[in-house]
Amino acid sequence: MRRRARELAMRALFAHTVGGMGLEEAFQHALEEMGGEEEGYAEPLDQEGVAFARRLLSGYKAHQEEVDRVLEETVEGWDFRQMAKTDLAVLRLAVYEMLYEPTPFEPLIEVAVKIANRYGGEHSGSFVNGVLARVYRRVVAGELKTVAKEA
Numbered sequence: 001m002r003r004r005a006r007e008l009a010m011r012a013l014f015a016h017t018v019g020g021m022g023l024e025e026a027f028q029h030a031l032e033e034m035g036g037e038e039e040g041y042a043e044p045l046d047q048e049g050v051a052f053a054r055r056l057l058s059g060y061k062a063h064q065e066e067v068d069r070v071l072e073e074t075v076e077g078w079d080f081r082q083m084a085k086t087d088l089a090v091l092r093l094a095v096y097e098m099l100y101e102p103t104p105f106e107p108l109i110e111v112a113v114k115i116a117n118r119y120g121g122e123h124s125g126s127f128v129n130g131v132l133a134r135v136y137r138r139v140v141a142g143e144l145k146t147v148a149k150e151a
Contacts, residue, residue: 009060063099
């Protein structure tokens with residue numbers, strides 16, 4: 001259910017960023033789009049999943065400056081204008097979650113790559129994986145601080 005919640009958050013952030021609509025309006029729109037059964041999912045997103053997606057979005061917005069700074073320092077040879085907007089939305093939410101949520105790194109990165117593959121271009125998954133691996137190495141090296149992770 002968390003993967004689907006992350007997809008909801010990514011779709012809302014994408015619509016907010018690209019479509020210029022308010023974050024809450026983008027969230028409601030994405031929620032309506034994901035409303036019934038969708039390919040690959042047996043049931044609609046439950047209230048816990050909706051709450052998790054909303055937490056990811058509000059957390060990213062609260063820490064946007066720091067998350068974007070970490071991304072700018074980590075991504076080499078690209079700036080935000082050059083990146084696919086779907087990839088950027090996935091990366092922003094994943095980096096927020098890496099730094100500020102108790103989610104273990106490995107499943108978080110794995111799901112971010114799957115979402116990038118589903119919504120992005122041919123090389124989105126490998127691009128997102130590479131960026132998140134570099135962020136992870138920065139955490140391990142002590143350059144970046146994170147909240148305690150669940151076992």
